[in-house]
Amino acid sequence: MxxxxxxxxxxxxxxxxxxxxxxxxxxxxxxxxxxxxxxxxGAGFLNVSSVTDYGANNPTKGFNFTNDxxxxxxxxxxxxxxxxxxxxxxxxxxxxxxxxxxxxSIYNSAAWIDTxxxxxxxxxxx
Amino acid sequence: xxxxxxxxxxxxxxxxxxxxxxxRVIFEDPDNFEGPxxxxxxxxxxxxxxxxxxxxxxxxxxxxxxxxxxxxxxxHGSQEGFKWSENGGAKxxxxxxxxxxxxxxxxxxxxLKDIPSxxxxxxxxxxILKIVPVELVPTDRSYxxxxxxxxxxx
Numbered sequence: 001m002x003x004x005x006x007x008x009x010x011x012x013x014x015x016x017x018x019x020x021x022x023x024x025x026x027x028x029x030x031x032x033x034x035x036x037x038x039x040x041x042g043a044g045f046l047n048v049s050s051v052t053d054y055g056a057n058n059p060t061k062g063f064n065f066t067n068d069x070x071x072x073x074x075x076x077x078x079x080x081x082x083x084x085x086x087x088x089x090x091x092x093x094x095x096x097x098x099x100x101x102x103x104x105s106i107y108n109s110a111a112w113i114d115t116x117x118x119x120x121x122x123x124x125x126x
Numbered sequence: 127x128x129x130x131x132x133x134x135x136x137x138x139x140x141x142x143x144x145x146x147x148x149x150r151v152i153f154e155d156p157d158n159f160e161g162p163x164x165x166x167x168x169x170x171x172x173x174x175x176x177x178x179x180x181x182x183x184x185x186x187x188x189x190x191x192x193x194x195x196x197x198x199x200x201x202h203g204s205q206e207g208f209k210w211s212e213n214g215g216a217k218x219x220x221x222x223x224x225x226x227x228x229x230x231x232x233x234x235x236x237x238l239k240d241i242p243s244x245x246x247x248x249x250x251x252x253x254i255l256k257i258v259p260v261e262l263v264p265t266d267r268s269y270x271x272x273x274x275x276x277x278x279x280x
Contacts, residue, residue: 049172050240055162055271064240066172066182067131067219 131219134181142178144170149233150263152275153245154254163273165263168236176235179226187221188239196243233257253277 049066129137151166175181198208210216227235237246237255248254253275264273 048169050169050236051167052240053165053167055164055273066175067135 128220128222131181131183131221131223134223135175138171138175138178138181142171142174145173145177145229146170147173147229147233148260149229149257150260151233151237151241152256152258152263153241154252154275155242156244156248156250156252156254159252162271163275166236166240168233172236173229173232176227176232177229180223182223182235183218183221184224185235185238187218191216191218192239192243 048064050064052064147168147170149168153164153166155161155164194213195205195208198213199205202208237257241255245255256275
């Protein structure tokens, strides 16, 4: 069982605080919280056109966006990337600070794992 | 008046079911043949938008924007620090959307959009880009960094 936790705190007011916890392999569970108003968009998923798997030593730099996130009108998009193949590998990008939504994706090269739907059902991105 | 791309993406979230592609794109970087093969995985939500039509901008809009970002990357070594507000603004969010694509057309579109141009413009003898069925991508990643594109005998 791999447990992944990420806590990100935004500005000093805490308005952009994001807490995130997820357990992989031992069961498809997740918990997330994003206090910003943009949580209802869920476009972090839909705004990704593809993911490039660069290899075992560089698995986390591959998101390609449909709408370049620098020009998304609702602020920055943060995302958590969890690679299915090693579970413990996660990255909360620095631009998640002040993000108004968080995208979570679990996949490997051969298949997207549909866990993002589970995340959505928890309310994180619904 | 056409709604901006981001609004169309939000509409797709509410109205389209994800479509899992049966294809993957494998490619190598001509600037780094020593590196592992890369695998491009289409996002199911994006594929749903491509097949539906009326949502995605023409590929030309992305290519024009990509030319700007790649020029910045060549000049600065990376895209770090790049801002559209300082580079004329992105065209793709406001371009008029195109009609539906087949899955194969969508994959070709995605290659142009999400893979560096130096890969698909490569003129050498080595095969560095292929569209493959998802079944051909190994699920065992034990030797992931040793993956390469098989070169056919001349």
